[in-house]
Amino acid sequence: MKIATRTSSLIVALACWILGSALTVFIFLQMYDRARLIRDNDNERILTTLFASLRDYEDFGSAIDDSAVLKSHITGLAVYREDLGMVYSWGEPPALLDQELLDEQIISKNGRITIADPQGKSIKFIVRTEIMAPPPPQPDPHRGGHMQDQRMMMRGRQPPFFSTLDRGSYLYIDLYNPEYWRTDSTIKILFPICELALLFIVFYIRRLFLRNIEYRERIEGQKNLVVLGTAASTLAHEIKNPLSSIRLQTGILKKLGPENGTEEIAIIDQEVERLSALVYRVNDYLRDARGFPVPQNVYALLEEISQRICGKNIVDPGTCRDCAVFIDSDRARSVLENILRNALESGSSPEGVTLSAARSNGNIVIKIADRGKGIPAADRKRIFDPFFTSKSTGTGIGLSISKRFTEAANGSIAIESRDGGGTVVAVTFPEYTETQKKDL
Numbered sequence: 001m002k003i004a005t006r007t008s009s010l011i012v013a014l015a016c017w018i019l020g021s022a023l024t025v026f027i028f029l030q031m032y033d034r035a036r037l038i039r040d041n042d043n044e045r046i047l048t049t050l051f052a053s054l055r056d057y058e059d060f061g062s063a064i065d066d067s068a069v070l071k072s073h074i075t076g077l078a079v080y081r082e083d084l085g086m087v088y089s090w091g092e093p094p095a096l097l098d099q100e101l102l103d104e105q106i107i108s109k110n111g112r113i114t115i116a117d118p119q120g121k122s123i124k125f126i127v128r129t130e131i132m133a134p135p136p137p138q139p140d141p142h143r144g145g146h147m148q149d150q151r152m153m154m155r156g157r158q159p160p161f162f163s164t165l166d167r168g169s170y171l172y173i174d175l176y177n178p179e180y181w182r183t184d185s186t187i188k189i190l191f192p193i194c195e196l197a198l199l200f201i202v203f204y205i206r207r208l209f210l211r212n213i214e215y216r217e218r219i220e221g222q223k224n225l226v227v228l229g230t231a232a233s234t235l236a237h238e239i240k241n242p243l244s245s246i247r248l249q250t251g252i253l254k255k256l257g258p259e260n261g262t263e264e265i266a267i268i269d270q271e272v273e274r275l276s277a278l279v280y281r282v283n284d285y286l287r288d289a290r291g292f293p294v295p296q297n298v299y300a301l302l303e304e305i306s307q308r309i310c311g312k313n314i315v316d317p318g319t320c321r322d323c324a325v326f327i328d329s330d331r332a333r334s335v336l337e338n339i340l341r342n343a344l345e346s347g348s349s350p351e352g353v354t355l356s357a358a359r360s361n362g363n364i365v366i367k368i369a370d371r372g373k374g375i376p377a378a379d380r381k382r383i384f385d386p387f388f389t390s391k392s393t394g395t396g397i398g399l400s401i402s403k404r405f406t407e408a409a410n411g412s413i414a415i416e417s418r419d420g421g422g423t424v425v426a427v428t429f430p431e432y433t434e435t436q437k438k439d440l
Contacts, residue, residue, distance in 0.1 A: 005213060013206040020198045028191050032184070039180035043123060046073045046175055059164060061090035075122060075176050079129065079168035087168040097170060102126065117174075121181040125173045129165040239279055246272050289408035291328030295432050298323040298357045298364055305336050306355055309344070316356035323357055323364045324432035327409040335405050338398035339368045339425045346372025348422060364431045371422040380415060402427075 050063060050070055057063040060077050064070045078086055078093035086095055102113065113126040165171065250265050250272070257265065299321050306314045325332075343353045352371030357364055375383060386400040406413045411429040418424045 006210065009206050009209055013202050017199055017202045020202065021195060024191070024194050024198060028187055028194075032187055035180055035183040035187070039123065039177050042073075042177070043125075043175050046070065047125075047173070050074070050173075059088070059090075064090060073176050074173065075120075076172070076174035078172045079164055080170040080172060081167075082169040084170070088164050091174070093172050093174060097126070097172065118181060118184070120174070120176075121178050122174050122176045123180075125171075125175070127171045127173075129168055129171050239275065243272055243276055243279075289331070289404045291331050291405075291408075293326050293328050293409065295324050296327055296329060296332055298325060298366060301332060301336065302355045302357060302366070305333060305340060309337065309340055310350060310353070314350075314353060314355055316354055319355070319357045320359060320364075323359060325364050325409070325411075325429040326432050327411075327429065328405075331405040331408070335402040335427065336366070336368070338402045339427070342398065343368055343370035343372070343423070343425070346370045346374075346423065348372035352422065359431060360428075362431055363428050366427045366429070367424055368427075369418050369422060369424045371418070371420070374417060374421065374423050375415060383415060384413075 046069070049067070050060075053063040053067060053070070054060065057066070064074055064077070074091065076089075076091035076093035078089040080097050081087055084097040084099060086093070101115070115124040115126070117124055246268065250268050253261065253265050299315065299319050302315045302319065303313050306312065340353070340355070344350065348370035352369075354369050355366070356369075357366045359365075384399050384403045386397055403413050406427055406429070409429055411427060413428070414426045416424050416426070
């Protein structure tokens, strides 16, 4: 899969998440504003009910005690002097107002100081009593008398609670709002959950999108492989018969031809063998990669291959003797033989080629190292591509076969430079379990 696809999908996913987050923020802000408006409306209704009922009572406490609605919403009420000492109280108001608290708060247009109390689940109001004082009496031009006499008459008509307000400078009311604070807590809990859920959904969809692209590429590759397999099978079948005829004719020429043509005939034989090997390798690449897996003792497998190809045992003495992997025996030999032949053809001396195997994090890592000229960095990206080769006589399919068979056995193959010069090919397979090893 191309890196550009992953990058572009990541950018799109982040953009979708940002847009979704903005929409989520807008929705939750609307929910919060609605809850605040309902709270303010309820508070105004309670305050209106309180002051309307005071016309029939001598003080605040009597009005509150006689109303179930007021008593369930008002938890404290008090009047404080200018020095913040208490003049009148009902419920559980603070004994003394905090001057710093008053200085920090912003006075609204209606002259109130509003303080939110999440712990008490209430809203506290502090109002200057001078704002609540009745308007000064206006002289009646149609009536005689002095202003003082009219003021005495107006004062006699005032509700009794104004006398309580006249004794102080601040009115304190504590209104209980459990529904608002419950909504506030719910919003604060749900918002990060929704953000995380949105992030998870966006990136899960991105993952499905990338997997879908990967599956499509894999299907396309399999289609190409099927086409290549059909073409290769047909080609191999068509080439085998002419090759057999050429071999037969070169054998006759060796016996009947002049001696000065022996070298040319040998060249023909070599090219015929190379074409035959190519046909065999193509068929090997196209056959079932998994085969019939069986437990394989790694040390025995390495020893057998080194004896057959190198004529001696070149397995490192430190190689674990009881390591085992689960793979088809023919395919395991094909993997290791291809890599070992490449090591011997790399320009390395036979003494510089080594085989080893060791345990690593539940896996068996087989390493084939050489002291050849190494592999250029530019070629490493294509080294496992079919028919890619840097050798004039190579087929370019050996490492492709090795990689395909290795991955079919749930393994992996990696190439790295060797310290001091050369190349190390590391083939990693899952280790066969202890219980399964008993069947070896």
